[in-house]
Amino acid sequence: GAVVSQHPSWVICKSGTSVKIECRSLDFQATTMFWYRQFPKQSLMLMATSNEGSKATYEQGVEKDKFLINHASLTLSTLTVTSAHPEDSSFYICSARGGARYNEQFFGPGTRLTVL
């Protein structure tokens, strides 16, 4: 149990386009979801926290108009990188908490975004 999936696992896009990444909790209801960004050889950087049905809370320095987060249901959150630029290239990982194991946080497999 407690499986989190992400789609796509990797994406390559041209500069200026928008990219949507989906995060799903497959076997539990995720009351809270998190989006992280990870650079090579570095730890995870929290971008935002979202509760189902509420607006996301963004960390300092993260542009909310650039990284749109929607937590539309208890099993789905999406991150849209708008007008992507090469500096947005990174590994994006989502995480979810909720259900019977509500104290524990479970992570998706990540999405590798490359912006040309």
Place this chain on the structure above:
Amino acid sequence: KQEVTQIPAALSVPEGENLVLNCSFTDSAIYNLQWFRQDPGKGLTSLLLIQSSQREQTSGRLNASLDKSSGRSTLYIAASQPGDSATYLCAVRRNYNQGGKLIFGQGTELSVKP
């Protein structure tokens, strides 16, 4: 401000050795602590969760301890195997509420040589 430190940053051991990874945190007012494993290019796999009221948790060859008062946790791996090679991350959570964030250490990169 909570800071989490992991020592060592990298560790290389021969197969079969028992090893200890260390995690320290500056603010002892935590709700829980989680240990994760991350393989290259992959997401995080939760290994063990220790609530603040607990002293240790065990899963197979893994044992994690927590000393909240001194701000320390250790992850003990018994009889290490090449398949244990990965980066190990510890993270602390301060609050119970829904927004309670995980604060991560920088990780320990483990290599187990056959």
